[in-house]
Amino acid sequence: MILPDVIEAATQVINARPPSHTHHPLPTVTPDIPRVYHEHASDVGHKTLWVVCVLMGLSSLAFYAMAWRVPVQKRLFHVLTALITTFAFLSYYAMATGDGVGVHTTVVKETKLHVVTEIVNRDVYWARYVDWSLTTPLLLLDLCLFAGLDGASILVAIVSDVIMILTGLFAAFSRDSAQGWGWYTFGCIAYLNIVYQLGYKGRHAVSGKDAKTKRFFGAISLFTLILWTLYPIIWGVADGARVVGVDGEIIGYAILDVLAKPVFGFWLLLTHDKMSRSSPSIEGFWSNGLSSEGGLRVGDVLGRGDDD
Template sequence: MDPVEIMKKTTSLLVPTSTSTVPGATNFPTVLPDKPIYEHATASGTRTLWVVFVIMLISAAAFTAMSWRIPVSKRLYHILTTLITIIAAISYFGMATKHGVNYNHTRKTESHKHVPDTHQEIYREVYWARYVDWSLTTPLLLLDLCFLAGISGAHIFMAVLADLVMILTGLFAAYGGERSGQKWGWYTIACIAFLVIIWHLVVNGRITAQAKGSKVGKFFAAISLYTILIWTAYPIIWGVADGSRILSVNQEIMAYAILDVLAKPVFGFWLLFTHAKLPETGVELGGFWTHGLGSEGRLRVGDDDEGA
């Protein structure tokens, strides 16, 4: 058949649908609204969450078993690393069971020449349990590093405070809108807070760790650099996942899963095994930490009278 005839027949079938039933009214093509888009985890993403939950649980059990081999007064690192993995396990359980998840709603508007603007409603899963996890575990990780280096209490306080600001503003950014730019404003504040953390670790931590000896200084330099590199990957993943939404929810879950395993169980095993070989890294706590309210903490009535 002649191509011209085919074109005529095809064109005759394309009849625009009127949006008005009033006689004489101007007819416009009907613009049907797009269905909402739901960006959520599928079976592979959920399976990843369960796998990391098991890894965190096994790591917590291993750290607990390792702590039984040493006196209570020397278990500070063991207790911190155990708490880190327990909190992470609870977080991943919440995310895997969909109890630590909700949707962030955004609207994408597209302009057209001959028809009204169209709006695309997008709902993307936000794992708020992840931010609760980070707000509790990252300060504990910082305490591990700060105690290892021997950083002063004032600098520890500032580093932990900057860490909390980083996590909370990251959570605000995850729920930020697309058009107002508030998402990237919160993201910028979080990155600035992260730079404050790096400054405390690199400058103050390096100086105090070297003062404890060359072995401690080298170990702190290695494990702090490892931590900084891992933590630097988090805002990058956020930028291409929750931020620009280049990564799917499944890809976001897998990326964060890898980082969390490296930042928590791997970090913990490295710290504890090296701590066992380097006596200089030890932190020994007595008093209430070790003995409780025993003879050292008991209030004895009448001591002043006897002294008189």
């Protein structure tokens, strides 16, 4: 019959026509996976930490031995200097054994798209900042007392030094680069005040002493300030800009620490012992303890009680 043939032909035509809307599968979008970097010390860095740890320990023993060879009135600088290397020894022992180390994570983003491209996990030796917060005030106290600086200036110098160290620690663990460089700037301002107190007021204070003392203070204070100027430079290229790796940071700080503590200590104490006649002598409580004059004794109190 004609009708079935027409229906069959129409069905074939409809099936042969392409669909009006073709649905193509959506392309699979794979986001870029950020590169993750881990910056930590190698065997070279660990060996450097151990070497400095041993040097600080041996220097401490030498300074304590030198302290016993001088009268207690002349022993203040020996005690301060020995404490400096003792704290440094403990700090380097902590770092060499894997303690006192934290990880600071830095996220690097592409500027326009704000896409994370890198994640950097870098070791930060926070024990180093604990060391500096204790040793650098003692070192400043050595220099200030040797120059005869007044108490107000000594206090200002030490507080500025603590601020400098703490802002460096905050900068090392800052959340972003801008915040870190802000803390770094505050630390540099505090350091400039230290330079003023030690370099200007210290020289003025020592000007009334003999020529040998003035020359020595000028040399050792300049030596110290030059070394201390190199510390923020190392921070800037290491923790700050991450141009230098962790090993380079360890080696750089190790060289400065050895120069600023054991070498400084031997130079100060050996010169101090040679200048024993003109070096300051401390009496009173430091040498003799609390005086018994004007104090109450147990026997006196009991005796008066019996008389009453």
